[in-house]
Amino acid sequence: MCANCGCQGDKAVVLDLQTGETTTMATLHQSHSGHSHTHDHTHHHHGPHQHASDGHAHTHDHTHQHHGPHQHASDGHAPAQNPGVSIVDVEARILAKNDALAARNRAWFAGREILALNLVSSPGAGKTTLLERTIRDLAGELPLYVIEGDQATACDGERVRRAGAPVVQVNTGTGCHLDAEMIARALTALKPAPGAVLLIENVGNLVCPALFDLGERAKIVIFSVTDGEDKPLKYPHMFRAATIVILNKVDLLPYLDFSLAKAIGNVRQLNPEAIILQMSSRNGEGTVDWYDWLRTRLRARRSSACLMS
Amino acid sequence: MHELSITWNIFELVAEAAKGRKVNRIIVEIGELSGVTADSVAFWFPEVARGTEVAEASLEIRKISALARCEACSAEFPTTSMLTACPCGSFRLKRLRGEELIIKSIELEEVP
Numbered sequence: 254m255c256a257n258c259g260c261q262g263d264k265a266v267v268l269d270l271q272t273g274e275t276t277t278m279a280t281l282h283q284s285h286s287g288h289s290h291t292h293d294h295t296h297h298h299h300g301p302h303q304h305a306s307d308g309h310a311h312t313h314d315h316t317h318q319h320h321g322p323h324q325h326a327s328d329g330h331a332p333a334q335n336p337g338v339s340i341v342d343v344e345a346r347i348l349a350k351n352d353a354l355a356a357r358n359r360a361w362f363a364g365r366e367i368l369a370l371n372l373v374s375s376p377g378a379g380k381t382t383l384l385e386r387t388i389r390d391l392a393g394e395l396p397l398y399v400i401e402g403d404q405a406t407a408c409d410g411e412r413v414r415r416a417g418a419p420v421v422q423v424n425t426g427t428g429c430h431l432d433a434e435m436i437a438r439a440l441t442a443l444k445p446a447p448g449a450v451l452l453i454e455n456v457g458n459l460v461c462p463a464l465f466d467l468g469e470r471a472k473i474v475i476f477s478v479t480d481g482e483d484k485p486l487k488y489p490h491m492f493r494a495a496t497i498v499i500l501n502k503v504d505l506l507p508y509l510d511f512s513l514a515k516a517i518g519n520v521r522q523l524n525p526e527a528i529i530l531q532m533s534s535r536n537g538e539g540t541v542d543w544y545d546w547l548r549t550r551l552r553a554r555r556s557s558a559c560l561m562s
Numbered sequence: 563m564h565e566l567s568i569t570w571n572i573f574e575l576v577a578e579a580a581k582g583r584k585v586n587r588i589i590v591e592i593g594e595l596s597g598v599t600a601d602s603v604a605f606w607f608p609e610v611a612r613g614t615e616v617a618e619a620s621l622e623i624r625k626i627s628a629l630a631r632c633e634a635c636s637a638e639f640p641t642t643s644m645l646t647a648c649p650c651g652s653f654r655l656k657r658l659r660g661e662e663l664i665i666k667s668i669e670l671e672e673v674p
Contacts, residue, residue, distance in 0.1 A: 460564065
């Protein structure tokens with residue numbers, strides 16, 4: 254699957270399930286050249302203590318470039334004194350562009366008091382069923398919006414729409430994860446209301462989504478008891494990044510050789526701070542704690558927004 | 563799994579910094595707990611750079627070994643995997659090194 258996940262020449266598709274409108278977007282590496290008004294510019298410091306904007310009196314044969322999300326673009330290079338070869342100290346995080354866009358999403362959420370959550374799991378662990386139940390149970394109480402990520406089809410988006418929440422489906426094509434730009438695009442169609450909860454269902458994959466920040470407040474890992482106790486040890490990056498681990502499908506425990514104690518121990522080994530919730534999205538067992546967490550975090554989000562934005 | 567994506571990001575940042583000049587060498591740091599396989603990045607790089615001013619550049623990947631400090635006993639120790647615990651038994655660790663994903667520098671041909 255992921256041999257293609259750099260998606261050269263591939264297009265992600267954003268489908269607004271309210272209007273049926275579809276937009277096609279170039280993937281990350283192809284589409285960034287035009288972001289002239291955002292904060293994901295690069296900043297070129299020419300010389301160790303000079304700003305690019307204050308002239309180009311160069312005494313060094315090195316060009317120092319600092320790429321950072323909060324810096325502004327400068328003009329081009331003046332030639333270094335030493336002809337032939339020059340060294341540019343790039344010192345840039347490889348995921349700087351995604352991280353800068355994620356920071357922009359995060360600021361956008363903060364300004365609107367939106368609680369954004371990134372739901373990740375292996376395929377089939379029950380993300381969509383958890384969303385459906387949450388939407389139905391909290392209807393009229395919490396404003397919920399959903400961004401659905403899948404390689405293909407609007408099946409999950411349709412399920413969520415039928416459950417009663419506004420939803421935008423992102424199809425990543427060959428891509429194995431959502432990225433910050435896809436979220437930014439989806440938000441322009443979804444237009445979540447201020448003070449809402451935005452649930453982002455990532456592509457079912459416990460590997461790649463761990464590396465791509467979307468601007469969310471927290472990552473929620475859904476860990477199905479049908480997955481086996483050792484799932485956390487096999488996918489340590491994702492379990493380490495989780496704020497909550499939802500142990501899902503606990504209604505099936507009587508039929509499985511699954512040790513809850515062992516599974517919880519494995520999560521704890523990687524992530525001692527994680528909140529672990531035992532739940533069944535099918536029969537509703539244990540959902541009370543999940544809803545309480547959502548209510549508490551949304552209240553905190555609303556009261557902290559004025560400080561953060 | 564996501565290494566092609568990562569390689570595209572490297573290529574983009576390098577091409578941006580090079581501004582059309584020929585790139586001879588790229589130095590990248592990849593931490594052993596970064597979640598990115600260095601060999602796979604090396605595999606994808608020529609494919610991504612083909613036909614560009616970066617195509618002939620050599621990609622030097624420096625693998626950074628991982629180090630953590632125990633929040634229980636303050637010992638510093640190497641963590642060869644995400645599952646490495648402190649010798650004292652604690653899993654509460656502050657990771658000091660080993661999650662890097664950085665382009666350090668590039669070497670360019672200057673236009674005469």
